[in-house]
Amino acid sequence: MIHIKNYINGELIEPLNQEYLDNYNPATGKVYSYIPDSTEEDIEKAYQSAREAFPSWSKTTREERFRILNKIADLIEQNLKELAEAESTDNGKPVKLARKVDIPRASSNIRFFATAILHYASESHDMNGVAINYTLRKPIGVVGCVSPWNLPLYLFTWKIAPALAAGNTVVAKPSEITPMTAYLFSKLCIEAGLPKGVLNIVHGLGAKVGSAITKHKGIKAISFTGGTATGAEIAKVAAPMFKKLSLELGGKNPNIIFADCNFEEALRTTVMSSFANQGQICLCGSRIFVQRPIYEKFKTAFVEKTNKLKVGDPKDATTNLGALVSKEHLKKVVSYIRLAKEEGGTILTGGEQVHLEGELSEGNYLRPTIIEGLTFDCRTNQEEIFGPVVTIMPFETEEEVLLYANSTKYGLAATVWTQDVTRANRVASKLDSGIVWVNCWLVRDLRTPFGGVKSSGVGREGGFNALNFFTEPTNVCIKL
Ligand code: NDP
Numbered sequence: 001m002i003h004i005k006n007y008i009n010g011e012l013i014e015p016l017n018q019e020y021l022d023n024y025n026p027a028t029g030k031v032y033s034y035i036p037d038s039t040e041e042d043i044e045k046a047y048q049s050a051r052e053a054f055p056s057w058s059k060t061t062r063e064e065r066f067r068i069l070n071k072i073a074d075l076i077e078q079n080l081k082e083l084a085e086a087e088s089t090d091n092g093k094p095v096k097l098a099r100k101v102d103i104p105r106a107s108s109n110i111r112f113f114a115t116a117i118l119h120y121a122s123e124s125h126d127m128n129g130v131a132i133n134y135t136l137r138k139p140i141g142v143v144g145c146v147s148p149w150n151l152p153l154y155l156f157t158w159k160i161a162p163a164l165a166a167g168n169t170v171v172a173k174p175s176e177i178t179p180m181t182a183y184l185f186s187k188l189c190i191e192a193g194l195p196k197g198v199l200n201i202v203h204g205l206g207a208k209v210g211s212a213i214t215k216h217k218g219i220k221a222i223s224f225t226g227g228t229a230t231g232a233e234i235a236k237v238a239a240p241m242f243k244k245l246s247l248e249l250g251g252k253n254p255n256i257i258f259a260d261c262n263f264e265e266a267l268r269t270t271v272m273s274s275f276a277n278q279g280q281i282c283l284c285g286s287r288i289f290v291q292r293p294i295y296e297k298f299k300t301a302f303v304e305k306t307n308k309l310k311v312g313d314p315k316d317a318t319t320n321l322g323a324l325v326s327k328e329h330l331k332k333v334v335s336y337i338r339l340a341k342e343e344g345g346t347i348l349t350g351g352e353q354v355h356l357e358g359e360l361s362e363g364n365y366l367r368p369t370i371i372e373g374l375t376f377d378c379r380t381n382q383e384e385i386f387g388p389v390v391t392i393m394p395f396e397t398e399e400e401v402l403l404y405a406n407s408t409k410y411g412l413a414a415t416v417w418t419q420d421v422t423r424a425n426r427v428a429s430k431l432d433s434g435i436v437w438v439n440c441w442l443v444r445d446l447r448t449p450f451g452g453v454k455s456s457g458v459g460r461e462g463g464f465n466a467l468n469f470f471t472e473p474t475n476v477c478i479k480l
Helices: 040-059 062-078 080-091 095-119 152-165 180-192 206-215 228-241 263-279 292-307 327-342 398-405 421-430 463-469
Strands: 006-008 011-013 020-025 030-036 124-126 131-139 142-146 169-173 199-201 221-225 244-248 253-257 285-291 346-349 369-372 389-395 413-417 435-438 471-479
Touching: 006 040, 006 180, 011 180, 020 080, 040 131, 040 142, 040 169, 040 199, 040 206, 062 080, 062 095, 062 152, 062 180, 080 095, 080 152, 080 180, 095 152, 095 463, 142 152, 142 206, 152 169, 152 180, 152 221, 152 463, 169 206, 180 199, 206 228, 221 228, 228 244, 253 263, 253 398, 263 285, 263 292, 263 389, 263 413, 285 292, 285 398, 285 413, 292 346, 292 369, 292 389, 327 346, 327 369, 327 389, 389 398, 398 421, 413 421, 421 435, 463 471
Parallel strands: 142 169, 142 221, 169 199, 221 244, 253 285, 253 413, 285 389, 369 389, 413 435
Antiparallel strands: 006 011, 006 199, 020 030, 124 131, 131 471, 346 369
16 A cells, blocks of 8 residues: 655655554545654654755746746646546545546646746836835745645645745645645656755644644745634634735635526536535535525426436546545534534435445445525524535525625625626625626636635635735835
8 A cells, every 4th residue: 555755855755753644535435545644843854945945946037937837737737647536536526527627727726827927027116206116026935835635636736836936945735634646746746857845745634734834933924725713723823923824714605596597507507516526615605595586496406407416436437426525524514414404404305325335335425415494594504514515595685695695704705697797796796705706606717816705714815916925025115
């Protein structure tokens, strides 16, 4: 069985304590590899290597950073099949989803920031002939990147690419639940000739490795994607050290479907936005609000279409939903289905685990679940479940649905379905949401700021915002 290694100072090495954790395949419930159970000492080693690499990497020309990053993106594309299979084995998602979305988007992230750095410019302001100001933007130094398990390589590269492009060196930690693609990625970095120490990947538990990054005095900025509670913990530790923080956190996203929508399009996309990746995408819509005149028709068609989704072997090309990421996570999601029933909800479809045959018999499978009959402010409709579980409820007016949509502590993403462009703009402007998709879902332009409001996070990344985050501005004012 493979022993995953840390990537420190350009080499693949064992954790200093030589201890490992089990890595499970969620589709089979069996251990299939081992992950370093790294500690603060490994983080210190990674930090020292990043610190030594910084002076030279920060002076590397933009063209050279562009070249190396693009070479890494080339290698991701050349190894698409292997990476997609690894991501599926680690995470439980259908291989076809990893092949179509996760891995191609990982290489797009890298290409995007490799190119963006070539075009990145800072401002200059002329003060009516009195003085001129220009802003110097310098890389920060050693930065930390911590990512979650749901879109492992995609979110890992989303943080690392702008950090490296801007000239920083990085200490990164992928989720301990899904380490394999980050490990394969470290091999590709070596093959691409990334200088040693520029990127260091340390595997292990959040409570040990993640928190060691957060509290390290030399790590000046942290880009984190994960749960809101973890984000709050990181902010608490990092704030007294005045670290720069970008926190991309949880969501409880509303799907607002007006009666004048393109019915078929809204239906097709809502099935996808509810259950893609087993509902484990921070951008999945989990509260579906449908305007009264089409409520019964939409509900019936939505249940019918959901019933046709196949829960099965992630390797099978006909599978729509694979396994949930872990036994613990499955337990959490199932506990919310129980809660929904206690709160008076009716399960329209799903609600049960799926038991597959043979080597998949211990896998974490759950039928996609639709729940009706809950109030907008009950716990099921307020807390993030992060699985293939959605609620559906009718609404009459725009004001009413805005009240429902904005009622949670989250504000990550929303979708609005209507043919009325004026209404679409009006509703979008009134939603507490970092992203609003009108008549679509998950369409991403990497130039736009990405992230949420309220408890969904702070510090939008994306486009030049990410390069701004990973650089320190100094304003120089020259008297004329
Ligand atoms: P977690 O917050 O549990 O973990 C995220 C990462 O942080 C993991 O690598 C984890 O390590 C690490 N970590 C855990 N504790 C600490 C700590 N004290 N200090 C530093 N790092 C720590 O999130 P999940 O992995 O469960 O991911 C799911 C969550 O991520 C959902 O809430 C989802 O909404 C959110 N998310 C947000 C996105 C966004 O863009 N807004 C995108 C994708 C997901 P370990 O795995 O070892 O626990």
